[in-house]
Amino acid sequence: MTDVLAEPIPIVIHELPPRERWRPSRAGVAARLIVLLGIGAFILASPHLIGVIRVNVLSTAATSVIVALSLNILIGYTGQVSLGHSAFLGMGAFTAGFVITTLELPWEAAVVASVLVGAGQALVIGVVALRVRGLYLALVTLVYAVFAERVLFNIEAITGGGGGIEATRPGWAFGDTAYAYLCIAAVAVVWLFDWRLTSSKAGRAIEALRDSERVAASWGINVTGFKLLAFVLSGAIAGLAGALFASVEQLISPLDFAFLGSVTFVMMAIFGGVGSRPGVVLGALIFSFLAFGLERFAEAFPDQPINASATPLVAALLVLIVLLYFPGGLAQLLRRPFRWLSFRPWRETEPAGGGE
Amino acid sequence: MTPRRIGAAAVGLVLLVVLVVSDIPLGRVVVDGTLNGSVIALVALGIAVVYKSTGVLNFAQGELGTLPAFLVLLVMMGFDLNGTVDPEAISGWDMLGYLLLAVAIGIVLGVAINGLVIRRLVDASPVISLVATAAVFFLMVGFEAVVFLPQVRTFPRFLEGAPCLESEAGECIRQFQLFGSLVLWHAIVVVAVLAVVVVLLTLLFRTQVGVALLAASQEPFAASLSGVSPRAMSMLAWGIAGGLGGLAGVLGAGVFQQLFPGMVTRDLLVLAFTAAVLGGINSMPGAVVGSILLGVTSSLTNEAALTFDVTGWIPNPPMAAAFAVLLIVMVVRPRGLLGREA
Numbered sequence: 001m002t003d004v005l006a007e008p009i010p011i012v013i014h015e016l017p018p019r020e021r022w023r024p025s026r027a028g029v030a031a032r033l034i035v036l037l038g039i040g041a042f043i044l045a046s047p048h049l050i051g052v053i054r055v056n057v058l059s060t061a062a063t064s065v066i067v068a069l070s071l072n073i074l075i076g077y078t079g080q081v082s083l084g085h086s087a088f089l090g091m092g093a094f095t096a097g098f099v100i101t102t103l104e105l106p107w108e109a110a111v112v113a114s115v116l117v118g119a120g121q122a123l124v125i126g127v128v129a130l131r132v133r134g135l136y137l138a139l140v141t142l143v144y145a146v147f148a149e150r151v152l153f154n155i156e157a158i159t160g161g162g163g164g165i166e167a168t169r170p171g172w173a174f175g176d177t178a179y180a181y182l183c184i185a186a187v188a189v190v191w192l193f194d195w196r197l198t199s200s201k202a203g204r205a206i207e208a209l210r211d212s213e214r215v216a217a218s219w220g221i222n223v224t225g226f227k228l229l230a231f232v233l234s235g236a237i238a239g240l241a242g243a244l245f246a247s248v249e250q251l252i253s254p255l256d257f258a259f260l261g262s263v264t265f266v267m268m269a270i271f272g273g274v275g276s277r278p279g280v281v282l283g284a285l286i287f288s289f290l291a292f293g294l295e296r297f298a299e300a301f302p303d304q305p306i307n308a309s310a311t312p313l314v315a316a317l318l319v320l321i322v323l324l325y326f327p328g329g330l331a332q333l334l335r336r337p338f339r340w341l342s343f344r345p346w347r348e349t350e351p352a353g354g355g356e
Numbered sequence: 357m358t359p360r361r362i363g364a365a366a367v368g369l370v371l372l373v374v375l376v377v378s379d380i381p382l383g384r385v386v387v388d389g390t391l392n393g394s395v396i397a398l399v400a401l402g403i404a405v406v407y408k409s410t411g412v413l414n415f416a417q418g419e420l421g422t423l424p425a426f427l428v429l430l431v432m433m434g435f436d437l438n439g440t441v442d443p444e445a446i447s448g449w450d451m452l453g454y455l456l457l458a459v460a461i462g463i464v465l466g467v468a469i470n471g472l473v474i475r476r477l478v479d480a481s482p483v484i485s486l487v488a489t490a491a492v493f494f495l496m497v498g499f500e501a502v503v504f505l506p507q508v509r510t511f512p513r514f515l516e517g518a519p520c521l522e523s524e525a526g527e528c529i530r531q532f533q534l535f536g537s538l539v540l541w542h543a544i545v546v547v548a549v550l551a552v553v554v555v556l557l558t559l560l561f562r563t564q565v566g567v568a569l570l571a572a573s574q575e576p577f578a579a580s581l582s583g584v585s586p587r588a589m590s591m592l593a594w595g596i597a598g599g600l601g602g603l604a605g606v607l608g609a610g611v612f613q614q615l616f617p618g619m620v621t622r623d624l625l626v627l628a629f630t631a632a633v634l635g636g637i638n639s640m641p642g643a644v645v646g647s648i649l650l651g652v653t654s655s656l657t658n659e660a661a662l663t664f665d666v667t668g669w670i671p672n673p674p675m676a677a678a679f680a681v682l683l684i685v686m687v688v689r690p691r692g693l694l695g696r697e698a
Binding site for chain 2: 079080081128129136138143144154157259266270310315319323327
């Protein structure tokens with residue numbers, strides 16, 4: 001212990017041995033590929049399976065999935081919540097209707113306009129509400145949703161008032177089935193975008209916010225800026241969903257965007273498990289097909305009292321049960337199959353606590 | 357700070373001049389606004405109590421009003437779902453009894469929600485708790501729609517069956533003029549009830565229990581070391597919120613003279629949230645002040661829209677005003693008028 005500081009301490013960097021990554025056996029790979037291909041084939045066949053009469057239910061469900069994914073970016077990655085996504089969906093839809101019907105521009109232009117309007121309104125609301133810590137974004141967006149439903153969407157010059165406005169589909173996807181494929185493709189695009197986002201630097205910064213705003217700030221992450229970025233991206237994606245929604249029935253009215261829809265979208269995301277793309281998609285699909293399923297159930301068993309009017313009750317019960325027993329939503333309940341499908345082992349082998 | 361104050365004062369002055377010069381009946385605006393604001397205040401107080409003591413944004417606060425109102429209506433109809441109520445036949449004292457019954461039902465509901473849902477989510481994030489109260493809201497609306505059917509029913513007001521005050525001309529008077537506004541006795545009852553509630557809440561927070569409630573909300577761990585049970589305090593807060601909900605349900609349904617599933621949520625909850633933010637979401641006096649201000653703003657916008665004839669191209673001016681007020685508060689003073697720095 002004489003002269004420690006005299007000589008520089010040799011720093012030896014040990015080359016870490018390449019970590020043995022768990023790989024499934026050849027049979028395991030084959031089994032996973034078969035299941036994944038099966039799911040893919042089922043999705044591709046779904047417009048035909050559901051039948052052309054009811055294929056619009058599928059298209060609407062796809063728009064709900066996109067809204068739920070957009071909420072996932074906000075809730076899952078920043079811990080903030082928006083109760084205004086019904087208004088965002090409506091703004092996207094009415095923008096599309098306005099561009100297509102009033103300005104007589106092509107459908108593609110409408111989609112671009114809807115995405116821009118979605119991002120713009122999120123920017124304005126986010127700048128005002130995200131400066132303050134706490135759930136103020138939820139409150140401001142909730143009031144915005146009611147304001148949009150009762151004021152904005154009823155301004156006759158823009159939205160056609162109670163009669164609504166038309167939004168014709170693009171010529172290359174005019175049929176109901178073709179349009180359903182377009183909506184499914186849009187879900188895939190949003191999924192890929194979300195996936196690339198989470199693996200980007202901005203995505204990692206946004207995720208760091210969720211875990212601890214203070215730690216994130218100490219790393220030099222602009223907390224408010226990235227929250228705003230997440231909200232603006234969420235608004236843009238909800239705008240895209242709105243443009244798609246407008247052309248499902250090709251006619252939209254203010255009644256389609258009641259503010260309680262926002263609450264349903266948030267319940268979809270939480271029920272599925274925020275932070276998990278497959279969970280959120282599954283949650284949104286279950287919610288979207290609940291009314292459809294109950295209707296079929298009532299047709300099959302006409303003697304019992306349950307029918308589609310029980311949808312809110314069943315949905316609320318599902319959410320409460322899942323929240324009380326699996327706070328992580330369906331993603332927590334189904335974590336093993338989800339892990340297995342992403343080419344990892346069925347059982348948890350990573351250190352405890354890494355359940356995500 | 358000073359330039360901002362000068363700016364605010366200038367804007368205020370310009371608005372005042374416009375108001376005085378225009379022929380908007382200001383007396384009526386203030387009277388109507390205060391009466392409407394009092395109903396909003398009953399809901400906003402419930403939101404503030406729960407938020408302050410448990411940190412939960414309660415989306416079910418509106419249905420803590422609608423459901424008791426429905427159950428009281430069931431009693432009024434003699435437990436006959438197809439029955440009707442004759443408002444004239446219900447005396448003021450009867451109505452007071454029904455109001456207290458609604459309060460009791462509200463307290464039971466609030467305590468039940470706390471015990472069955474909120475207490476199990478103590479460690480969950482505020483977003484999860486909010487979604488849980490939203491699910492409770494959907495359950496309650498669903499229950500109302502299943503039992504009472506999704507239809508509009510008439511709901512009695514206070515003192516409609518009261519003996520008439522004979523005027524000099526011998527007519528029956530059930531309302532009176534105040535600054536050009538026709539004031540119903542029911543509205544006076546609403547204001548009186550709000551005053552009683554404010555006095556009772558103020559007294560409560562002077563007692564040991566009230567101090568314990570405040571302590572548990574500010575510093576739960578230190579409070580529990582001093583022997584305050586956070587569970588009991590959560591139950592107390594939800595009980596108070598439920599009771600306030602019961603008041604808001606019966607009195608609010610009386611104001612609109614109707615009741616349908618989800619009514620208080622649809623007509624009052626969002627305004628109450630706005631009012632709570634306006635007054636400061638963690639302040640109970642703020643909830644009352646914010647509600648009355650919002651009520652006055654709404655009636656002012658209504659009168660202004662009529663005076664300047666813009667109802668044609670701005671649908672629902674009061675809602676537009678509420679959103680504008682909320683944005684201004686969030687920009688200028690996010691903690692609200694009486695709220696403390698978060």
